[in-house]
Amino acid sequence: xxILITGGTVLSSTGAVQADVLVDGETIAALSAPGISWDADxxxxxxxxxxxxxxxxxxxxxxxxFGGTHSNDTFETGTTAAAWGGTxxxxxxxxxxxxxxxxxxxxxWHSKAxxxxxxxxxxxxxVSDVNETSLKxxxxxxxxxxxxxxxxxxxxxxFYATDxxxxxxxxxxADIGGLIMMHAENGIAIDELVAQALQEGRTDxxxxxxxxxxxxxGEATSRAITLAxxxxxxxxxxxxxxxxxxxxxxxxxxxxxxxxxxxxxxYLYLSIEDLAKPDFEGSKYVASPPLRxxxxxxxxxxxxxxxxxSVVSTDHCPFCFNEQKELGRGDFSKIPNGxxxxxxxxxxxxxxxxxxxxxxxxxxxxxxxxxARMFGLYPRKGTISPGSDADIVVYDPQATQTLSVETHHxxxxxxxxxxxxxxxxxxxxxxxxxxxxxxxxFHGSAGHGQFLSRELCQYLN
Ligand SMILES: [Zn+2]
Numbered sequence: 001x002x003i004l005i006t007g008g009t010v011l012s013s014t015g016a017v018q019a020d021v022l023v024d025g026e027t028i029a030a031l032s033a034p035g036i037s038w039d040a041d042x043x044x045x046x047x048x049x050x051x052x053x054x055x056x057x058x059x060x061x062x063x064x065x066f067g068g069t070h071s072n073d074t075f076e077t078g079t080t081a082a083a084w085g086g087t088x089x090x091x092x093x094x095x096x097x098x099x100x101x102x103x104x105x106x107x108x109w110h111s112k113a114x115x116x117x118x119x120x121x122x123x124x125x126x127v128s129d130v131n132e133t134s135l136k137x138x139x140x141x142x143x144x145x146x147x148x149x150x151x152x153x154x155x156x157x158x159f160y161a162t163d164x165x166x167x168x169x170x171x172x173x174a175d176i177g178g179l180i181m182m183h184a185e186n187g188i189a190i191d192e193l194v195a196q197a198l199q200e201g202r203t204d205x206x207x208x209x210x211x212x213x214x215x216x217x218g219e220a221t222s223r224a225i226t227l228a229x230x231x232x233x234x235x236x237x238x239x240x241x242x243x244x245x246x247x248x249x250x251x252x253x254x255x256x257x258x259x260x261x262x263x264x265x266x267y268l269y270l271s272i273e274d275l276a277k278p279d280f281e282g283s284k285y286v287a288s289p290p291l292r293x294x295x296x297x298x299x300x301x302x303x304x305x306x307x308x309x310s311v312v313s314t315d316h317c318p319f320c321f322n323e324q325k326e327l328g329r330g331d332f333s334k335i336p337n338g339x340x341x342x343x344x345x346x347x348x349x350x351x352x353x354x355x356x357x358x359x360x361x362x363x364x365x366x367x368x369x370x371x372a373r374m375f376g377l378y379p380r381k382g383t384i385s386p387g388s389d390a391d392i393v394v395y396d397p398q399a400t401q402t403l404s405v406e407t408h409h410x411x412x413x414x415x416x417x418x419x420x421x422x423x424x425x426x427x428x429x430x431x432x433x434x435x436x437x438x439x440x441x442f443h444g445s446a447g448h449g450q451f452l453s454r455e456l457c458q459y460l461n
Contacts, residue, residue, distance in 0.1 A: 001025065001041050001433065007034065008046025008394060010384055012053070013365035021051055023390040026432040030386055042435075044428055046394045052364050053384050054088025054119075054391030054429065055346045056371040059238060059262065059313030062092055063112050066336050069324050071317045073411045075116040076446040078316065078342055081409040083119050083436045083444055085343035086426040088391035089381055089452065091122045091371075093150060098129045102137035106146060110451070117449030119431045120391070122375065124148040124181060128158070130165035135172045145453025148179040148375060150238065153220045154187035154288060163227060170233035177456045179375075180228065181236045184220035184245060185212060185289055194333050205282030207332045209272045209290035217289050218244025225252045225259055234258035234460055236374070239315045241267040241289040243299040250308040258460050260374065262311035263300050265348040266291060266339050266416060274416075283325040284414050286335040287315065301357045304366060310459075311374060312349055312366045316342035318412035340412045344403060346393070348417070350424040376455030390433040399425035409442075 003023040010019045010031065022030040022038050032038070062078040064071040073081065075092075082090055094109035096102055102125055109123055123146045127134055138149060151166055152159035161169070166180075173180045193211040197203075202210075221237055225248055228235035237249060240261045252259040266287065271294045274285040285291055303309035317338025319325055328335030341348075349367055352358045358366070372382025380389050401407075401424075403417040429437035436444030 002039065003042045003044060003430070003433065004038050004040035005044045005046050005051055005392065005394065008049050008051035010051045011360055011364045012383060013361055013369035015361050021384060021392065023392070023430065023433050026390060028384060028386055028388050028390050031384065044394060048398065049427055050395040050397060051384065052393050052395060053368045053382055054393050054431065055086050055367045056089040056377065056381055057082060057087045057314050057316065057342055057345060058091045058311060058371040058375055059315050060090045060092045060342055061315070061317040061338065064093070064095060064317060066338070067327070067334065069319065069327065069336055071338055072320050072324065073318050075113040076118065077411040079118040079121065079449055080442065080444065081343040083429055083431060084409045084426065084442065086346040086393040086395065086429055087342060088119045088429065088431045089121065089377065090119065090342070091124055091375055093126050094123045095126045096128045096134070102127070102134050102141055106141060106144065114451060115447045118436065118444040118446055119449045120452050121449055122452040122454050124150055126150045126159065127169055128152070130161055130169055135168060138172050138178055139176050142176055142178060147177065147454060147456055148181055148236070149173060150181040150183065152183040152187070153224065154183050154185040154190065156187050156191055160187050163223065166224070166227050167231060170227055170231035174231050174233040179234050179236055179457045181238050182224045184217060184224050184237055186216040186220045189216055198331065198333065203330050203332055205280065205286055205332050205335060206272065206276040208286045208335065209275045212288065212290045214242035214244050214292055214296065217242040218248055221245035222248040225249070225257070228259065229257055234457060235260070237261040239264050239289060240309065241292050241296065243296050246299055246303045246308060250303070250306070253308055256461060260310050260459065261308065262313045263303070263309050264313060264315045265341055265345055268297055268300055268352070269348060270416060271297070280329055283328060283335045284321055284416060285339060286325070286332070286337055287317070287339045288337045301352065304358055304362070310366065310370050312345065313371070314341035314345050316340060318410055320413045322413055339416050340410045341416065343408055343410050344417060346426065347422045347424060350397070351422060354423045373458040376457060377452060378458060390430050392430040393426060394428040395424060396427045397424045401425045
């Protein structure tokens with residue numbers, strides 16, 4: 001099957017060109033000057049539209065266990081929603097439960113995802129039990145294409161790792177070419193603040209934000225950077241939300257240290273005012289780190305321009321309002337943490353282009369090209385080049401849409417962006433040469449998506 005995409009503006013992380021794109025089978029065969037005739041079985045007219053590499057969401061949580069429940073998207077529903085929104089690769093987190101091995105964790109996540117994904121997918125490994133066995137198993141994970149390891153300075157008693165445990169895992173990562181990903185919040189201090197709030201009868205969702213001050217994200221980020229420096233390990237700060245944390249990352253990067261960070265759309269567009277919505281509505285916005293006061297948003301946009309923030313991922317972790325978020329009525333600390341968003345990342349960041357916050361090239365870079373290079377998928381993913389996988393989005397920059405639970409495809413009963421007006425809309429999506437979205441219809445299928453065995457990070461000094 002040969003598909004010709006004609007008349008569009010092909011975007012990359014370095015700019016835009018008028019070109020036609022020829023897809024042959026699962027890969028891109030050629031970029032050519034507009035109008036050269038090729039034999040093709042199907043022609044997609046992209047006149048007036050952008051043609052860009054499919055989005056790579058490097059931070060999702062499908063079917064993730066949390067506090068006695070599960071995030072509500074399966075690998076099938078979550079990857080289908082991703083495709084609708086122009087994302088053609090996800091990297092999800094396999095979650096080690098304490099007392100289990102990394103290998104059994106990886107096997108378990110393969111059994112959830114394999115044969116069920118509509119788009120390609122890879123895994124990171126969450127290491128919650130640092131011991132001799134799991135440290136050795138980090139190498140076997142790398143051998144199986146999983147070379148990024150997430151650790152937590154938050155959630156004592158669940159995922160929390162001590163500084164000593166982090167140090168040991170970082171030493172190992174430095175040794176084997178692994179990348180340590182860090183949830184950087186001071187969970188020990190936060191738990192005290194949470195206990196005090198509950199004791200004083202402050203139980204509403206907004207307390208989730210008030211008990212996790214941005215300074216404690218800044219402190220943990222600095223500490224993680226120091227531990228990375230001591231061990232020589234590369235470090236990737238996940239879901240950075242606070243100006244203090246960004247300053248720490250920028251300072252480390254200025255010294256040449258291998259420190260990287262991502263932020264998420266919710267930190268760019270939502271704030272603690274959403275968490276403060278009455279009638280438990282704020283629970284829809286509970287995630288960690290929490291939504292911040294609005295003034296942090298300008299810092300984050302600036303970080304995206306300076307590349308101190310290199311990637312935007314969603315931390316997609318959908319819990320329904322009914323029955324799931326409601327577990328925390330009367331006790332904000334029992335609200336499952338997570339905000340749905342895998343479907344809307346490309347659109348929300350295109351709004352950043354519309355608003356003049358970032359350039360078109362930067363839009364492509366932070367949503368596709370950099371995640372591909374950061375997580376060892378480039379040039380198979382993240383670029384429209386001959387030989388690359390034909391993961392392609394045709395995007396209509398003039399179309400308008402309104403985000404809503406009525407129209408989204410994520411398996412969750414609310415939208416964190418309900419009613420938001422968006423300029424731009426996904427028109428057509430190809431995943432490895434197969435048209436999966438076209439003309440407001442879904443043509444993909446569970447099982448089309450393949451597991452991606454990833455190479456090492458391509459940004460290390
Ligand atoms: Zn996460």
